[in-house]
Amino acid sequence: MTTPLNYIKIIHCIGVSREYIILNTIVAALMAVLLLILIIVFLTLVVGVARSAMSSYWLTPRRIKKAMERQGVCGPTPKFLVGNIPDIDAIFAMAKPKDSDVDSTISHDIVGHLLPHYLLWSKQFGKRFIFWIGREPRMCLTEINLIRELLMKHSTTAGRSWMQRQGTKHFIGEGLLMANGADWHNQRHLVAPVFSGDKLKRYAQFMVELTEKMMRDLESAVRGGQTELEIGQCMTQLTADIISRFEFGSSHAKGKQIFHLLKVLQDRCAESSHHFCFPGSRFFPSKYNREISSLKMETERLLMEIIQSRRESVEAVQDGNTSYGDDLLGMLLNEMHEKKVGGAGGSDFNVCLQLIMDECKTFFFAGHETTAVLLAWTIMLLASNPSWQQKVREEVVRVCGGQPIGTGHLPKLSLLSMVINESMRLYPPALILPRMALEDIKLGDLFIPKGLSVWIPVLAFNHSEELWGEDADDFNPGRFSSESCSPGKFTPFAMGPRNCIGQSFAMIEAKIILAMLISRFSFTISENYRHAPVVVLTLKPKYGVQVCLKPL
Numbered sequence: 001m002t003t004p005l006n007y008i009k010i011i012h013c014i015g016v017s018r019e020y021i022i023l024n025t026i027v028a029a030l031m032a033v034l035l036l037i038l039i040i041v042f043l044t045l046v047v048g049v050a051r052s053a054m055s056s057y058w059l060t061p062r063r064i065k066k067a068m069e070r071q072g073v074c075g076p077t078p079k080f081l082v083g084n085i086p087d088i089d090a091i092f093a094m095a096k097p098k099d100s101d102v103d104s105t106i107s108h109d110i111v112g113h114l115l116p117h118y119l120l121w122s123k124q125f126g127k128r129f130i131f132w133i134g135r136e137p138r139m140c141l142t143e144i145n146l147i148r149e150l151l152m153k154h155s156t157t158a159g160r161s162w163m164q165r166q167g168t169k170h171f172i173g174e175g176l177l178m179a180n181g182a183d184w185h186n187q188r189h190l191v192a193p194v195f196s197g198d199k200l201k202r203y204a205q206f207m208v209e210l211t212e213k214m215m216r217d218l219e220s221a222v223r224g225g226q227t228e229l230e231i232g233q234c235m236t237q238l239t240a241d242i243i244s245r246f247e248f249g250s251s252h253a254k255g256k257q258i259f260h261l262l263k264v265l266q267d268r269c270a271e272s273s274h275h276f277c278f279p280g281s282r283f284f285p286s287k288y289n290r291e292i293s294s295l296k297m298e299t300e301r302l303l304m305e306i307i308q309s310r311r312e313s314v315e316a317v318q319d320g321n322t323s324y325g326d327d328l329l330g331m332l333l334n335e336m337h338e339k340k341v342g343g344a345g346g347s348d349f350n351v352c353l354q355l356i357m358d359e360c361k362t363f364f365f366a367g368h369e370t371t372a373v374l375l376a377w378t379i380m381l382l383a384s385n386p387s388w389q390q391k392v393r394e395e396v397v398r399v400c401g402g403q404p405i406g407t408g409h410l411p412k413l414s415l416l417s418m419v420i421n422e423s424m425r426l427y428p429p430a431l432i433l434p435r436m437a438l439e440d441i442k443l444g445d446l447f448i449p450k451g452l453s454v455w456i457p458v459l460a461f462n463h464s465e466e467l468w469g470e471d472a473d474d475f476n477p478g479r480f481s482s483e484s485c486s487p488g489k490f491t492p493f494a495m496g497p498r499n500c501i502g503q504s505f506a507m508i509e510a511k512i513i514l515a516m517l518i519s520r521f522s523f524t525i526s527e528n529y530r531h532a533p534v535v536v537l538t539l540k541p542k543y544g545v546q547v548c549l550k551p552l
């Protein structure tokens with residue numbers, strides 16, 4: 001029987017469940033709205049990713065391909081995602097000399113081994129042709145007037161491609177070499193004073209000092225019975241010491257430790273690029289990626305230690321002297337201090353520190369191996385051409401007159417300059433000059449759409465019979481004697497506002513080292529030398545350069 005009390009209870013229950021139902025409905029409605037928002041966000045993301053993938057893998061390449069076809073620039077048919085990479089691999093596999101074919105005969109006719117795809121496609125498609133590295137289109141450009149125009153006028157509108165920057169970001173970062181547009185312009189101005197005339201004179205002094213030490217080591221090695229050695233390794237060591245002193249001054253011992261890590265990092269990045277090339281593979285926590293990130297962290301930790309100790313010594317000085325030093329690192333820190341960037345700990349400050357660290361990595365990369373390989377090739381050429389070796393030796397003796405070499409002697413060493421130029425012509429350390437159009441560019445009769453990379457095959461020019469005559473593949477430094485080289489014909493350091501900022505540094509360094517070596521030793525090429533030029537970022541002797549040294 002329903003008592004009044006029970007009745008009240010039932011009414012109450014119905015009331016509660018009604019509220020409960022209303023509450024439930026509101027919650028369900030909210031959940032539905034939330035779900036809808038999530039679905040919309042998810043779909044927007046998917047559409048965004050799909051659009052950008054569509055644009056970079058399909059629409060942009062198609063636009064560039066069509067724009068170039070309209071101008072009569074064609075090339076091998078690219079495959080989806082991989083472009084012409086498989087074709088290039090196949091062409092290289094056919095052109096590559098087998099190790100058993102590599103012997104001690106020295107032929108400078110190397111374009112067929114090192115740029116076989118260029119030779120094949122330029123015959124098939126003409127002077128301008130386009131090919132694809134994955135989704136990145138590259139146009140080979142060989143007309144000197146257009147190259148000149150590109151390098152002279154388009155330093156901010158043509159720069160580094162996404163692929164180049166991505167491939168080098170761990171061991172170079174955003175430093176000068178990889179910067180683009182206004183960032184590049186600002187960084188170039190920031191760094192330029194390090195290469196002023198009086199500073200170069202000072203660098204020449206420590207170049208002589210460090211070379212003298214190497215000469216003494218070589219002399220004692222020879223005295224100890226080691227008459228044959230791999231000189232490429234010695235040059236790598238010496239140029240690393242020099243660039244370390246240039247960047248880190250008195251802290252160069254720690255600098256060398258950093259350079260060792262950077263070298264390993266560079267090698268790991270090169271290896272990993274062969275293993276993981278599917279889209280997004282850089283995010284994959286593979287063995288390579290883990291090793292790369294720990295090497296990078298260790299390098300930056302050591303760099304920060306040097307920076308920190310410089311800051312501490314500046315803070316400890318009471319007399320108002322706030323100089324961080326006059327090496328590259330000190331100069332960059334001084335600049336940051338003058339601008340009082342954001343105060344310590346601020347985000348600008350951290351951005352600046354990262355840029356300084358990237359600049360240190362950049363200069364190691366750009367200024368070390370290039371000079372080391374130039375020296376190795378030049379010594380190989382002089383060792384296998386005794387008459388030129390003797391002529392250069394006589395010139396050094398005549399110019400220096402028994403005095404220690406100094407910057408005043410260098411401009412008078414014209415035969416040595418000719419030999420160095422001929423060495424860079426036959427074996428250019430940087431054998432390709434790449435530039436990507438960051439905007440649409442008009443170049444003579446040619447329209448270069450944004451996103452197209454221009455690929456300048458320096459090595460092929462340097463061996464072209466059309467430009468250098470029938471003896472283009474011979475060692476003949478005499479060709480640089482009086483001839484004022486037509487502009488654009490010989491560009492080992494590139495040209496225009498974005499040329500090699502360390503050009504004078506490199507030439508001073510190469511001249512000092514070669515002049516000191518040639519006046520202390522005579523050298524011949526060893527019968528163990530195997531001539532095998534190979535490209536690993538720069539053009540290197542694969543098995544080193546074995547020479548027999550005889551003290552004079």
Ligand code: HEM
Nearest residue numbers: 176177366367370371374429430492493494500501502506
């Ligand atoms: C034989 C030695 C060298 C050769 C053949 C060489 C060659 C080159 C070339 C061809 C470029 C232009 C690259 C391009 O535009 O794609 C370049 C840029 C550069 N080089 Fe060198 N280089 C040498 C030594 C040095 C040295 C010793 C340093 C530093 C001390 C250095 C620092 C740089 C830097 C920072 C850049 C980037 C410049 C910019 O983008 O504004 N190079 N080098």
